[in-house]
Amino acid sequence: MQNLEITEIKQNIVRTSIEDSFVQKVMKPYRTNTTYLQSAEFVQKPEEGLSGLTMEGVFNIPESCYIDDTGHFNAVEYNICYNQIGYVFLGHCIKHGLIPALSAYDEATFFEKQLSNM
Numbered sequence: 001m002q003n004l005e006i007t008e009i010k011q012n013i014v015r016t017s018i019e020d021s022f023v024q025k026v027m028k029p030y031r032t033n034t035t036y037l038q039s040a041e042f043v044q045k046p047e048e049g050l051s052g053l054t055m056e057g058v059f060n061i062p063e064s065c066y067i068d069d070t071g072h073f074n075a076v077e078y079n080i081c082y083n084q085i086g087y088v089f090l091g092h093c094i095k096h097g098l099i100p101a102l103s104a105y106d107e108a109t110f111f112e113k114q115l116s117n118m
Helices: 020-027 046-052 075-095 107-117
Strands: 008-010 013-017 037-044 053-059
Touching: 020 037, 020 075, 037 075, 046 053, 053 075, 075 107
Parallel strands: none
Antiparallel strands: 008 013, 013 037, 037 053
């Protein structure tokens, strides 16, 4: 398990900023116009165990990757955002050994299997 750089502990919630380089590495498989996740923050509620592990993200969707502007947030972009934050969450948890059921993976294995097995 690697050390986490904790950015804030408030009301028994631990927030950790995810390094930009890690987010960019996770986003590498995405085409430039669909790389919506800009930054991420890992959030832990220690008293809740595994169910207290979450991820928050900042997204930017300058234009839809598949349709003319509809004026609202579309399901396709939602799914892309969900996948991106999910990949960063899994990658972060694997990198830091936070989920025992994923202990067969390490950071290198995560990136090797990111698209085919996650």
